[in-house]
Amino acid sequence: MNEDRIAGTAKDFAGKTENAFGKAAGDAESQASGRAREMAGKAQNLYGQAKDAVQDAADTATDYAKDMYNHRGDAIRDGQDALARKVHDNPIGSLVTAGAIGFALALLLARPARRPPRGRYYS
Incomplete structure (x- = not known):
């Protein structure tokens, strides 16, 4: 898990919290700000997941190439x-x-x- 996934999850949680407080207080601006922060957190989390997937694929390809080289x-x-x-x-x-x-x-x-x-x- 990389820092983008952690930061994205934190932003998502903060956005949900801000949205809930905005709903409770009846403040549309806080609700909108919370939703925006939540969406930014989800996007950053997805970016982190994509980076992890690419890294895993690269590691797998590298391991396969090393194995083939060692057993050529x-x-x-x-x-x-x-x-x-x-x-x-x-x-x-x-x-x-x-x-x-x-x-x-x-x-x-x-x-x-x-x-x-x-x-x-x-x-």
């Missing part, structure tokens, strides 16, 4: 093992897939360079 060898090894099992289980399909990828790369790399368009407006 395991992840790479697992991926290699899974690929080896797929190739072992289906060698013909793997060969066809590798050939298709190689063919697509060859088409992309051997394509001639694009020429700029020629014409009246392209000089």
Whole structure:
């Protein structure tokens, strides 16, 4: 919990109290001031909640990245093992897939360079 949430809750409570005193005294100005302070407190509390949520998400992402970095060898090894099992289980399909990828790369790399368009407006 951060200071925005604490201050927002305090303002909200103060606004409710001021509003209640304004109602009891019949003072419309105190009521309006209390409602305004209450709304400002709620807004500040929501802002604090949003900051906490962003901080929690950033902490979770950081922890996940650190975990992946610390166990990168395991992840790479697992991926290699899974690929080896797929190739072992289906060698013909793997060969066809590798050939298709190689063919697509060859088409992309051997394509001639694009020429700029020629014409009246392209000089």
